[in-house]
Amino acid sequence: MDETQAPDWAAIRHAYEHSDDTLRTICERFGVTKGQLEHRQRRERWPSRRSTLRERQTATFDKIFGVLEQQVGKLASATGATLGDKETQQLADIIKNFEKMAHLSGHDSKDEAPRPRRDMQELRAKLAKRLEQRSRR
Structure with missing residues (x-):
């Protein structure tokens, strides 16, 4: 790109959002500085290159739910391993x-809310049952 031409921000944004190129590579290809690119990205609120908010939330939900399932499994294990008060x-x-x-x-998406709620009700019921059994000992 020659010095008198303005950067093609539409093409830069497309490369930013849809390629696996590093920021450095994108900047070199389009003749802009990393600071210019980051400024435009913040000003126009381009989405994160790593993932969307929903993808990050889903991943977090999955991780937390996995931990909960492991702990409930430990509570219900036939080997007698139980959680202590602190773990509970x-x-x-x-x-x-x-x-x-x-x-x-x-609040963002009504179609996804029932799944975690239903799973949580089942998990809560299992946990309550196990805690009740524990308190009887």
Whole structure:
């Protein structure tokens, strides 16, 4: 690109959003500085190159739910391994935070909210049953 031409921001944005090229490579190809690109990206609120918000939320939900499933499995294990009071409280806190996250994300998308809620109800019922059994000992 010659010095008198303005950068082709549409092409730069397309490369930013749809290619696996590094920022350095994109900047070199289009003749802009990294600072210029980042300024434009912030000003125009381009989406993150790593992932969208929904993808990150889904990944977080999946990770938290996996931890919850492992802990409930440990509670219900036939080998007699149980959670201590501290672990039980941590599990309750994780469940509460997971429910808050599911509720907050439900405001953005009604079609995805029922799944976590239903899963959480099942998980809560299993946990409550196991805690009741534990308190009887």
